[in-house]
Amino acid sequence: MQRRDLLLLAASSALGASAWAQAYPGKPVRLVVPFPPGGPTDMIGRLLSQRLSDALGQPVVVDNKPGAGGTVGADIVAKAAADGYTLLYGSTSTLAISPSIYKGLGYDPAKAFAPVALVSIGQQVLVINPSLQINSLKELVEYARKRPGKLSYSSAGNGTPGHLGAELLKKLTGMTALHVPYRGGAPALNAAVAGEVDFTVDVVPTAATFVRAGRVKPLAVLSQRRSEQLPDVPTVKEAGFAEVDADFWSGLVAPAGTPREVVARLNSEVRRIASSAAFKSQLAATGATAQDTSSEQFGAFISQEMDKWAAITRFANVKAD
Numbered sequence: 001m002q003r004r005d006l007l008l009l010a011a012s013s014a015l016g017a018s019a020w021a022q023a024y025p026g027k028p029v030r031l032v033v034p035f036p037p038g039g040p041t042d043m044i045g046r047l048l049s050q051r052l053s054d055a056l057g058q059p060v061v062v063d064n065k066p067g068a069g070g071t072v073g074a075d076i077v078a079k080a081a082a083d084g085y086t087l088l089y090g091s092t093s094t095l096a097i098s099p100s101i102y103k104g105l106g107y108d109p110a111k112a113f114a115p116v117a118l119v120s121i122g123q124q125v126l127v128i129n130p131s132l133q134i135n136s137l138k139e140l141v142e143y144a145r146k147r148p149g150k151l152s153y154s155s156a157g158n159g160t161p162g163h164l165g166a167e168l169l170k171k172l173t174g175m176t177a178l179h180v181p182y183r184g185g186a187p188a189l190n191a192a193v194a195g196e197v198d199f200t201v202d203v204v205p206t207a208a209t210f211v212r213a214g215r216v217k218p219l220a221v222l223s224q225r226r227s228e229q230l231p232d233v234p235t236v237k238e239a240g241f242a243e244v245d246a247d248f249w250s251g252l253v254a255p256a257g258t259p260r261e262v263v264a265r266l267n268s269e270v271r272r273i274a275s276s277a278a279f280k281s282q283l284a285a286t287g288a289t290a291q292d293t294s295s296e297q298f299g300a301f302i303s304q305e306m307d308k309w310a311a312i313t314r315f316a317n318v319k320a321d
Contacts, residue, residue, distance in 0.1 A: 092160075095113070126222065
């Protein structure tokens with residue numbers, strides 16, 4: 001083939017890819033949320049899907065696929081066609097933590113996805129059932145010391161930020177407590193409210209509602225700074241222990257191999273949405289902060305977070321139950 005023919009072929013391919021991207025999407029897009037309805041990842045994923053539907057001119061349909069710390073849903077997307085019509089609303093647990101605690105995953109988290117955009121960052125808080133009559137983290141640690149093996153806590157599942165946050169606290173304070181995993185953040189928090197467990201580490205957005213209603217009592221924020229939604233609640237360091245940084249985040253990824261033009265289109269729309277005052281206000285109401293990143297920046301962020309949470313899992317000796 002002559003050089004001119006090669007150039008024409010390359011130009012034709014580029015034009016074809018560009019035209020295909022401009023036509024995308026030509027049908028509804030499936031957005032897999034790997035947790036049950038009602039939890040923080042689902043809440044923010046639904047806010048994003050509504051606005052993406054308007055931006056793309058096609059329905060972006062949320063499909064909840066919970067289980068195994070979010071790896072069930074992640075596995076579905078990792079093995080889906082790389083055409084932009086199946087996306088994952090991933091989070092700290094699915095994209096950064098699971099690789100460190102789950103062995104034999106059917107996909108390589110570091111290679112299975114094409115990062116699109118980081119959407120939000122939020123904080124976590126330790127809350128207890130009010131019946132314990134405890135008013136500080138130090139009192140909880142002392143309560144647990146006097147009753148070895150008696151305390152229990154819930155989480156949204158193995159490998160979730162709440163699970164690791166609680167295990168990190170146990171390691172730092174010497175406290176003992178039985179881990180009871182649930183299939184999502186909403187049932188885990190409800191378990192603490194109902195007294196099925198003694199405490200939980202949950203995201204501020206959902207926990208704050210129950211705190212204000214007096215149904216759980218907050219003891220400490222697992223972050224470097226206090227929460228704007230719970231300004232009277234100290235950080236773990238302020239409560240008398242070592243500093244803990246267990247913020248959670250969520251963002252959009254596609255199967256690896258998704259055309260760059262499609263990733264770029266999605267990134268552009270997500271960044272436009274995340275930069276809007278209305279979306280920022282919606283996220284702020286849930287205690288999360290909207291983010292504005294390129295796909296490359298999100299990829300680098302995921303890599304950094306994988307290293308960070310791997311160190312935490314080693315330090316706290318966390319394994320899948």
